[in-house]
Amino acid sequence: MNSMITMGDVPGGGPAQMDLGELLATRLLVQGNSGSGKSHLLRRLLEQSARMVQQAIIDPEGDFVSLAEKFGHLVIEAADHSEMALHAAGERMRVHRASVVLNLEGLDADQQMRWAAAFMGGMFEVPRQHWYPVLVVVDEAQLFAPAAAGEVSDEARRQSLGAMTNLMCRGRKRGLAGIIATQRLAKLAKNVAAEASNFLMGRTFLDIDMARAADLLGMERRQAESFRDLERGTFVALGPALCRRPSVVRIGVVETDSRSAGPVLAPFAPPEAPVHDLILAPVAAQDMPARARRPAPVPQPDLLSQLAAHGEAQMNRAEPEDELETPTSQAEREAGMAAILRDMLGDEEAAFRPAPVLYQDFLVRCRIAGLGRNALDMRRFGRLLATARSGVSRDLSESSDWQQAESLAAGLPEDLQGVFLFLARAAIEQQPCPADADIARVYGTASNGRARRLLGWLEDRNLIVLRSDGVGRRVLSVIGAGWETLPGVADA
Template structure:
């Protein structure tokens, strides 16, 4: 079914005032990029598009400023306040959004830039990893896309930038087959990652002033660079459209009116109050009713540097200040750790790691968060957790998620498996160890749910894609059996799991000895 969306009126000579129609079905297949400086009318354009298509297609809006929450009352969008949910919870919410075909606004207002990136990535990941049965058409609108897909590293951590950029890349590059149509808006093309912008086939270019942005806009529209300065002359709400969903040639248009308004709105001039100078001074400096102290509120960030956490958790010896004429006496050197003390510390590590992994949400948290939890628990036990550095913690965590206990680590065969896993990419090491543990103990092949949980996801589809990737790279080989069962061979080790059902449910709470996720 072909549905035309009225975006406004055209401004071409001889045809000015005719409706500017956008083919919604074509848009779902080819995606859209909107560019314009602040105040050019990008948010107005997005609001027009969302309002006109609301009754035809499911929508999800990534809203960093809380500007689109006003759609809820008029068009029935559900507002999801990101600061009230964990990243894992947002993944589950996104999966249910796709399942029940509900239009939503993800309100990221109130979070700092890094937490916005993480929460948006989690939500987009949940949309992307939805089961195949729920791949209904969906318009995914991302305002201020340069925040979530930056072209260069900024003040946020590399981990946050990586997950956010990966989610945006999946949306624009691989989302079409899953029914996801990305509509991204940015103030500056130069700040938006090129591999994200390049996947859009439809463009709406608004007013911009910087030479580099005008040049990129002209390139995307197939215009000569000497004509790029026309973007400086565009009025607010005027855009140049190009793409199969609107026009095969650059088409000037003016965006039409909208039914809802953002909470902030456009700034309007208004006269200052006629307050005498002394009265104004008293209003400012004289306290009125008892006021609570105003302190800056900082939301906890889950991306704090693990190295910094280790330094902060390291106890510092107290040095008594010396008298002015007395030399400073250095603290005594620490005695070397004995073998018994090292063994006792390792046992404490195992116990603390078991407590960390006992949390049901632990499989879905980042390494940095788990390491922070580990260090805090070690300090409460008076154990020097910083001696287990982040790379070693990552390896120990991967082995624990694979179900390896202390007795397993003493097995030479398991030591060989960990050495082979160390040569693989980090994101598949835990899955490789999970399969190796099952093969070593002659257990049934882990199910897709087991594999998904091991790599920190609830999506069986992601687990199947990961196993396919490993098989394509020659890390594993899959053999089918009777009754839709399978076994997996590890060529580097020469091991093979027993036959198992890939569709079986995982049982993380099972207390039995065969639980691949038993805590260490």
């Protein structure tokens, strides 16, 4: 397949092409001051290659969401999802080979770093059979791989820098091709910048950035002075996917809109009423805007609740008002539903399918048992499922220890509650620490790496402590409660 795309033209010298196949192996760094046209350049690159290669865009400002309309990218609003969910999304976008825009707008700097790291971590850790090529575009890369410690927490910086280093240094084998853009080369971590072999350098004013750019391009610093005079949308290109000698490239037009159109001068007429009154009129208390940095987000129903709502709507349609339901007491109904769930989980194959899939199955079985109209909603089903997956016995489930475990679990994201209860049960019952594979199974995944990350996550949040006994076997304690497992199998 011809893997050439046209980025624009060389002034006075025909089209400026980029070899996508080569780009996948050799990565790209774009730098230029604000307004030099980096985002425009990235957009051109993404549009031209959208039908040729899968793409992931880490978008701190929501600049690229418009790619969805024309090219069908899935836009993930990061603010609506947990860190864990983004890790899974990173993995799944590769499994299903979907192009994605990760919109990080509205998150604070610390969250932007952690959420982006989780997503990139998921893409990086996907099993080998899914290592198809993906362009991973990171705009404002200095936010995710800062050269110096800033105001964000060390933890966020460590995670995000790690993910960016993985992307640029170890991503190639896994099919990930990093394309990063930055306003200030001097603010970007050196090891991340150094791994790109292709460069597009736009207008740059500060000496320190120019010096770094000259070093990367192998130019004399004096020559780099010319970066000051570059016009908006014009870049000096160099690298195996672009050209063998530095050459000026003028980036072509784009098909989709940018939201950052920038300030535009527009004529305006003077206001009619006296300005003082217009601007300083007293404000009624109820009109006072909240001091929040941004309006409270309209809560978006998550995917699971949407599925649940869908299921309920389906069911209501299927059951006319006058249809008879076996009248039973609340307690009987709950016992009936618990029995249905036990039955479902008794089937080894089905037991560890994802919760939304199980929920659909559950609803059908409830209807068959005449419990349709009173079936649990998705949230309560999730709790029941978590309890069932923990493997707790009836006796234990009535103990005060278990109530304490459940209240600890209630503070966790829903998808983690089952895993936590499973671990807590092992600790309360003083059984051996579960192996990674068992933990993964309870979480509904085959990845042992995921299980270890879950443990790491719970440990980071001071819920559990892991240590190894003298012979390298894992022991797990639940912080605060004092429950502790026996040593698990070695190297679990």
